[in-house]
């Protein structure tokens with residue numbers, strides 16, 4: 305099937321998911337939409353996140369996508385169930401369940417989750433994880449701007465990560481879900497702070513695996529030898545090209561589009 309995969313996020317963070325999908329499924333066309341004009345979603349209400357997400361889904365449907373990946377933890381936790389019930393004819397893949405599945409398969413005793421305020425506030429991860437393990441959650445709102453400002457390597461970043469992860473370490477978390485698109489960019493700092501024995505669950509990797517399985521199951525795989533990639537953003541500002549390249553691991557052309 306030659307239709308593209310649609311991927312969306314509140315901004316550039318979902319490119320960590322797009323990157324894994326492009327690597328795992330190199331014959332698929334991809335249309336990415338990042339809502340950079342309205343980011344962050346992490347501090348917004350469920351109603352607003354759902355309204356924005358619906359507008360983006362309409363845009364992707366117009367582009368003729370065959371599947372939509374909600375590559376944003378905040379949108380997956382606050383809007384995905386509504387999207388699934390409104391748009392019944394298109395399969396959706398969110399970032400929550402693949403991460404939960406992986407965590408349940410590797411955890412020993414205590415699972416930690418870190419994410420934006422809206423993701424942690426939705427309690428979606430703890431609900432999906434059930435009660436087999438102890439679950440400790442923590443919202444880490446400063447981590448998104450740190451990544452976007454290119455401050456990952458700074459020494460104060462490790463201190464901030466330590467501050468946020470203190471309670472998770474104290475409770476001896478053995479498996480930690482990186483419940484935000486930006487956190488894979490902080491993986492080595494987080495691993496350092498938590499200790500090498502703690503297993504980090506990178507939702508981006510798990511989502512790409514999940515998408516591959518779904519395409520096979522539904523028999524809607526593409527075998528394009530020269531896949532097409534389109535990257536749309538609702539705003540494009542000064543250093544966005546650099547940021548996109550850092551998240552995606554390659555240079556691409558960016559298109560600006562205003563959603564009506």
Ligand code: DGL
Nearest residue numbers: 314344345346377378485
């Ligand atoms: N993409 C969001 C997430 O994964 C982080 C950025 C935001 O707050 O919009 O939760």
